[in-house]
Structure formats: C-alpha cells, structure tokens
Amino acid sequence: MRPVVRFPDVEALTLHHLRKVIxxxxxxxxxxxxxxxxxxxTMVERNGxxxxxxxxxxxxxALYVYGADRATAHDRLQEVLAHLxxxxxxxxxxxxxxTIAGAQFTPDPLTDGPRWYASVGVAVRPEKGIG
Known part of the structure; x- marks a missing residue:
C-alpha cells in the first residue's frame, strides 16, 4: 500500500512567509x-x-500587486518576487x-487601479503522512 501524504496550503504558506520577511x-x-x-x-492565488x-x-x-501608482505596485512585485x-x-x-510568467503591467478592470502581475511555481514537500 502506498503512503498517504498531505501537502501544505501553498497560498497560506507563501503569505505567511511574506508577512515574516516584508x-x-x-x-x-x-x-x-x-x-x-x-x-x-498583494493577492496570492493558486491557479494550478x-x-x-x-x-x-x-x-x-498568480501574484497580483495593487499600488497607489504604477511604480509603487511594480516595486512591491519585485520585492515579493525576490523574497519568493x-x-x-x-x-x-x-x-x-x-518564474513562470515575469512581471506584466495589467491595470485592474474592476478598480481601474495600477496592478502588476507575475506567475511563479512553488514546489513543496508533504507536511506529513496520514494514517
């Protein structure tokens, strides 16, 4: 029988790390x-x-970074990417x-505010076996 493993919530793990280091x-x-x-x-969304x-x-x-202006959002995205x-x-x-997709300026159609986007891969090991 194969072992049963559980992986961590990568969104939560990433956000926790970013809160610690920024x-x-x-x-x-x-x-x-x-x-x-x-x-x-910074919105962090797992999309696959x-x-x-x-x-x-x-x-x-997917990383969506909103800022008061284009430059502020860009700088925060670069900081987030460096820490990731x-x-x-x-x-x-x-x-x-x-990196899957590098920094792209994508103004938000809902808020009409400045937003930068990037996509990254984060590979994680299992938390522990179950059962």
Whole structure:
C-alpha cells in the first residue's frame, strides 16, 4: 500500500512567509473591500500546478500587486518576487521556486487601479503522512 501524504496550503504558506520577511506586508488570497487603505496589496492565488506524488506538489501561484501608482505596485512585485525566490531553505517544506510568467503591467478592470502581475511555481514537500 502506498503512503498517504498531505501537502501544505501553498497560498497560506507563501503569505505567511511574506508577512515574516516584508515589514508591513499587506496581502491575502482575495481583494479586500478596503483595498485603497491597504496599498500596496498583494493577492496570492493558486491557479494550478502538478503533484509529483508522493514527493512534491508543484503549485502555480498568480501574484497580483495593487499600488497607489504604477511604480509603487511594480516595486512591491519585485520585492515579493525576490523574497519568493529566496524561500527554498528558509521556508519550511519549500524545495524550489521558479518564474513562470515575469512581471506584466495589467491595470485592474474592476478598480481601474495600477496592478502588476507575475506567475511563479512553488514546489513543496508533504507536511506529513496520514494514517
């Protein structure tokens, strides 16, 4: 019988890491109602990936960074990317990070505000076996 394993929530793990390493970091998996008062804000959303059972979950994360202006949003995205690429070895369970789609300016059609986007892969090991 194969072992049963459980992988961590990569969105939550990533947001926890970013809150630890970026002072005053504002971010979450959803856009808050009070977005304007929380800028710059980073939305981290898992939008796919592949599990290489039983050893790795290779999550694909979309990063949407909102800012008061284009430059502020850009700078925060670059800071987030730098810390994400430093995660292996510093964040528990993270074995690898890699860029899927580099920085792209994509103004938000809902808020009409400045927004930058990038997509990254975050490979994590299982938390533990189950059963």
């Amino acid at each position: 002072p005053g970091f504002q971010g979450g998996p959803d856009i808050p109602q009070d977005l304007a008062s929380r800028l710059p804000f 990936g592949v599990t290489r059972w039983p050893a790795l979950d290779q999550a694909v994360l 690429h430093a995660m292996p070895g510093s964040a528990p369970l993270v074995s690898r990070t890699y």
